[in-house]
Every structure is written in structure tokens, then in C-alpha cells.
Amino acid sequence: MKYLYYPGCSLEGTAREYDISTRAFMAAMGAELTEIEGWTCCGASAAEAVSELLTLVLPARNLALAEGMTPPGRDILVPCSACYLNLRRVEEKTRGSHDLKDRINEALAVEGLVYHGGTRTRHLLDVVSRDLGAAAVARRVVRPLTGIRVAPYYGCQCLRPYAVFDDPEAPRSMEPLIAATGADLHPWTMGSKCCGASHMNTKMEVGLKLVGAILEAAQGADAVVTVCPMCQINLEAYQRQVARQTGVAGTMTILYLPQLLGLAMGLSPEALRLDLNLAVTGGFLEKFRQTATAA
């Protein structure tokens, strides 16, 4: 399977391990990723707070670049949920509106680009759960994560507003993947609840409350697994402040989905760059070490 790849800005900075583990996992699954040449920021959540047209033009620039890549016909794989929604929104909104496409293309003309409307943007979780599938992951598992309990955290923007590959309120697409690794599922209802997104930067008290509720519900799990760099950093970076507020002490391991899957498939913690995560506990690593002796 071949995909175009849009990493997005976070995956070059604070979420480098998401980029590295996504590439390593996809390669191990036999999928080929080609980075879109010259890609730029999708606008994140900032463009929508500033300008309606910019919200569409910034992602459309990348879709136009993707259309220029040869060979054509490959889906665009996006690991970041915010990038995914921004790119996908342009596809959804221009599908029925030539006026909107013309407006976007008037702006893109200064870059010498045209967006024709022929792209298909897919979230990483969509591709892993539907194109690759849990059975294909299970076939490659060499180190079952027996005894490790995992809470799947989906967040918002890979699920909503466009319900493409999962139930937008009660998602379950990660469950067969977790089962494939041999890990246990931490049953909870917080998987599709909001982490507060950029509130953590502008209204920290609000962000801490949302993250606190998620981390509290995750108690009993050995790790929370995410599919978005924003969710990831909100859950991993402020655990001390959350502890002061909620009284729930202790660090919770927060991993990206391809890191968890990769571990079970025999990729090393070093190759998956677990050292770059902000919250991986000694307890989790010890449990992971024990899986080696069991295997």
C-alpha cells in the first residue's frame, strides 16, 4: 500500500516521536509513505480564529501540492487530528461548491498552484484500522504485551464533525488493534472527550480540568494511547499540575498508537523513540520488559 504523507508542524518538533514511530510502524507493515514536497502549515486551530478564507487556503495549498505528486491516486495519510480535519474540511466543502473552489484557487494562483478536488485525506487511525487491519497487525506480533492494560484515547477531530471510520461519540476502532497486541483493554467512556486543545496555552485552568478528568478515569491502566500530538502533549506534559488539582498522584504513561503497536511487533523502544515521550513510567517499562521473558 502506498500513501502520500503529510506530517504537519508538530511532528517536526514536539511530536517527533509520532513521526518516527509512524514511519517505522508503516514500514514494518509493508506500507510506503512519500512525504508531500514543500508542504506548509495547515493553519492548526489558529487560522480559524483569525480568518475564514485562510482556514481553507492554508490546507488547500497542501492538497494542491499533493495533486502534483506522481504517481497520482494515492491517499494522503495524516497522523495529526487537527491537520487531518483541516485538510479534509477543504475536500468536503469544495465537493459541492465550485464557487468556493474558485475562491480558493484565486488565492492559490499567487503560489502558482491549483486545487482540482481530486485528493482523499485519511487519518492514521482510519488507515491502520481499515486499510491495514487488526488481523495484519496480529500476524506481525512477536512480543505480545500480555498483562499491560491500555486505555484508548481518540480525542475529537479525527472523529468529528466528519464521521468517517468510527462512531463519533463512542469510538471503538482502536480496540481490535489493542487486542491484536495482546494487551488488555481499559474500559472507560473518556475516549472521545475533549482534552481542551489549545486552552492549555491560553486558559490553563480550563485545560487542566478536562485533562484531569481524563487522567483520573485512566487510573488502573498502564498506558493511555493517543492518535494526535495535541492530545498527547496535553495528557503528558501537565501531570504535575493536574496532580496538585485533583490529588491523583503518580505519572501515567502516554504513548502514540504506532509506538504501542510497534512494541508488540518487535520494534525496539529506541527505534520508536519512547525516550522522547514526556511521560513513560518505570513501571510501564518494567512491565514491558517482563513481556520479553514471557514471549
Next chain:
Amino acid sequence: MALAEDTAIDLSSMPEAASALADIRAMVQPCIQCGTCTGSCPNEFAMDLTPRHMWRLVLLGRTEDVLASRTFSLCSACYMCTLRCPRGLPLTEAIGRLKQLAARRHLSHLRSGDLFYRNFIASVRRHGRVREMEFMGLYFAQMMNPWLPLRYADMGMRLMRRGKVTLQLPSRGGGGLNRLFEKVAEMENRS
């Protein structure tokens, strides 16, 4: 709930605000005031107006009361209200329009979000891709609150130890997007 007097806004200084709000009003015109949005919102606990109340004020054309509230700025774009609205209204998108309307005014009670988003977008304009350290540094500087960076110091140190943020992140995006930004601004001023 009564709105604080210090956030009162003089609409005479913003002639186009009323017409922009008319567009937003059209987006939520079929609202039946059921309150599903309020019941679905994860940030409602921190809002001065409930989402349902805010939409009522939008429908009544009470622009000044809407812009004086913090409610729309507390939307984290989780799209739960959009998903559940029984009238199928694009509520999160309409809130985005309210944020854009407020951003053009630089309202003092929304200063942190305003500065955060503006510095973020300015970084994209300069480099094509976001330089996290640069825009967070400018954001902290412009907030002029010496205590603010301390709340992020622990995270910042851990990020730095892992080499995740440096002062010179290479921009491989092929330079800035100045022309594109200028064109978008020209088109938006025209319409």
C-alpha cells in the same frame, strides 16, 4: 447572567460588526433553543453565558453582549454540539466566525487567545511552518506577565532535554507565505 461592565464594548467603533453578525445569525437561524449544545459542551463550566444563551443573543442581534462574553473564546472545537444539534446547525463553525469577528477587534478580555493565535499565524506567515519556540516566546513576551512562562517551565525543560525545541528549528517548507497571506487579506477586504 449579567456581563461585567469592564468588558462592555462600544459598537459604534465597529460598523461592520453588525453585518458580520447577521451572517452568523443566518447560520443558526433554525435554532430551537433546546440546549443540547449546552449539555454537550465540555467547557460550559467555565463560560459566563451558556452556549444556548449565547445563540439566543446572536439571534436577537445583541452583538455587544455576545462579543463581551468569554463563551465563544472557550470553544475548543471538539464538535460535540455540531454532532448532536437536532437541527444540524454548523455551531462550531459559527463560533469560528465569532472568533474571527472578535480577532479583528483585539478585545482586551480575550487577550490571551488573541495574542496566542496571532503569533502562531505570524510564525506560519514568516516560515511556512510553525516554529513552536519562536511563537511561544513572542506570546509570553507580549502577554507581559512574568509569572506566565513559569507555568510552562517544567514542560519547557523536559522538551529541551529531549531536543524537541530549539531556538533554530530549520524551516524546510520553502520559505514564508507572505504573498499568499497578502492575497487572502486583499480578497477578504474586497468582499
